[in-house]
Amino acid sequence: MNESIGITGIGSIxxxxxxxxxxxxxxxxxxHFLSVQKIANEVNITGKINTNRGIEKLRNEDEKYGRLDLSVLYALYASREACRKAKWSSQDNFGVNIGSSRGATELFEKYYSEFLNEGKSSTLSSPTTTLGNISSWVGHDLKTMGPQISHSITCSTGLHSLLNGVAWIKSGMTNKFMVGGSEAPLTPFTLAQMRALKIYAKENKEYPCRALDLQKTVNTMVLGEGACSICLERNPQEVNTLAYIRGVGYATEVLTHNISISSDAKCFQHSMKMALKNINEEEIDVIVMHAPGTIKGDLSEYKAIQKIFGEKRPFLTSNKWKIGHTFGASGLLSVEMAILMIQYQKTIDVPYIQKQRTxxxxxxxxINAVGFGGNAVSIVLSNNEFYGRS
Known part of the structure; x- marks a missing residue:
């Protein structure tokens, strides 16, 4: 029997x-939806979530939730919404794989500061800062008995979650899997790390993050926060399906530096080729690029796309100029953007670059994503059930 894997629910913040x-x-x-924030006496441009009553309500509904990091609360919030839209119940016993690049940064920095000042650690410092507590709390909250996994592959974490969900379903070990990415990195040390790499935007211009601007002369990456969870199903009913997974690809470059990537992003060339194994390049209508807003990162991905697609390059877009780089959540927020473009049949322009053919x-x-060290993932989504079949 031919099988397809479809997306039946999505939630994000x-x-x-x-x-x-x-x-x-x-x-x-x-x-754009970037703003200037003062964090630990440093002024930063960030993609901060505005005061959200839903998160505060979630934090206050259970005493235990009040002690959780924002990265966990964001994941809980997005996962509840995805599960609701997919009409899943705890009896489905679906798997959960929520990843994060940095994990519980706010609590970790808080507890470590306490340790430096007081010479001892708080009781809950370990269980609330482990990476695994994101998926564990999501599984607890949704009362599923399926496997609960967390991982970190920096900025491609979210799309690696999707890869894992596809693998679990194709293995026959489960029919339903929730995948996600969550990040709350707007903390003093995390921001300081990005500034130390000299890739962070310094000027609050009309568009502070110039993702996909191949003429820029300075790096303009901006950090954002958020989460996205997606429900995957084997052979879903077409009426409930938002999109189908038509192709997946992945690749890793040989490291020459901790954050290296080749000038023509060979990792992306390999991951895109793999995702397009059974697909004609001319069938791809839009590419949601990783495009973090750095000079080398944007240009190398663009050159990789040129290598694969030549002159018949699809429409290119990105959401990082709007919301910043949400690290482990970014790939799945790009998937959400792709699904919305498929549903509404409309492309999202990047306003400061040359107009493209629609x-x-x-x-x-x-959809592309890559993490430090050249861990690239490419996913092809389709609006047609036939394309989802393997």
């Missing part, structure tokens, strides 16, 4: 909001 209609309205706008229709979207 970012500086774009947490409601599908509002998120799409904000995507259609030419404005596809007549949006049937297939390629």
């Amino acid at each position: 970012s500086s774009l909001g947490d409601n599908r209609d509002i998120i799409w309205e904000n995507y259609e706008s030419a404005k 596809p007549n229709s949006i049937k297939n979207v390629l």
Whole structure:
């Protein structure tokens, strides 16, 4: 029997909001959702989530939740919404794989500061800062008995979660799997690390993060926070399916430096080729690029796309100029963007780059993500069940 893997539910929270209609309205706008924040006496441009009553309500509904890091609360919030939309119940015993690049940064920095000052650690410092507590709390909250996994592969963490979900379903060990990425990195030490790499945006211009601007002369990466969870199902009912997984690809470059990537992103060339194994390049209508807003990162990915697609390059877009780089959540927030473009049949322009040819229709979207060290993942989403079959 031919099989397909479809996305039947999605939930997210970012500086774009947490409601599908509002998120799409904000995507259609030419404005960004970055803001200036003062964090530990340093002024930073960030993609901060505005005061969210949903998160505060979640934090206050259970005493234990009040002690959790924002990265966990964001994951809980997004996962509840994805599960609700997919109409899953605890009896489904679905698996959970929520990843994060940095994990519980706020609590870790808080507890470590206490240790330096007082010479001892708080009782809950370990269980609330382990990476695994994100998926564990999501599994607890949704009362599923399926496997609960966490991992970190820096900025491609979210798409690696999706890879894992596809692998579990294709193995026959489960029919349903929730995958996600969550990040709350707007903390003093995390921001200081990005500034130390000399890749962080310094000027609060009209568009502080210039992702996909291949003419920029300075790095303009901006950190954002958020989470996205997605429900995957084997052979889902077409009426409930948002998109189908048509192709997956992955690759890793040989390291020459801790954050190295080749000038033409060979890792992306390999991951895109793998994702396009059974797909004609001309069928891809849109590419949601990783494009973090750095000079080398944006240009190397663009050159990799040129190598694969030549002159018939698809429409290129990214959401990092709007919400910043959400690290482990970024790949799945890009998947959400791709699904919205498929549903609404409309591309999202990057306002400060040259106008591109718009596809007549949006049937297939390629999504890229890469982490430090050249851990690349490429995913092809389709709006057609036939394309999802393997």
